[in-house]
Amino acid sequence: MAKESEGTTYKCASCGEVIHGPCGYCESCAQYYHLTCATSGSQEGTWNCPNCAIQLQMATF
Numbered sequence: 001m002a003k004e005s006e007g008t009t010y011k012c013a014s015c016g017e018v019i020h021g022p023c024g025y026c027e028s029c030a031q032y033y034h035l036t037c038a039t040s041g042s043q044e045g046t047w048n049c050p051n052c053a054i055q056l057q058m059a060t061f
Contacts, residue, residue, distance in 0.1 A: 028052035
């Protein structure tokens with residue numbers, strides 16, 4: 001799920017840089033990501049980063 005980071009400082013969990021503008025927020029690990037750093041992940045309702053999306057997929061098997 002994309003969130004707006006204006007007014008609040010978030011650091012990308014992938015690259016560690018400060019995020020300016022829209023960002024991805026993982027509902028599973030509660031971390032923020034640049035949209036370009038987390039180009040994949042689950043998009044069903046809530047957003048999960050690529051790492052959590054894989055973990056959730058593996059848990060369903």
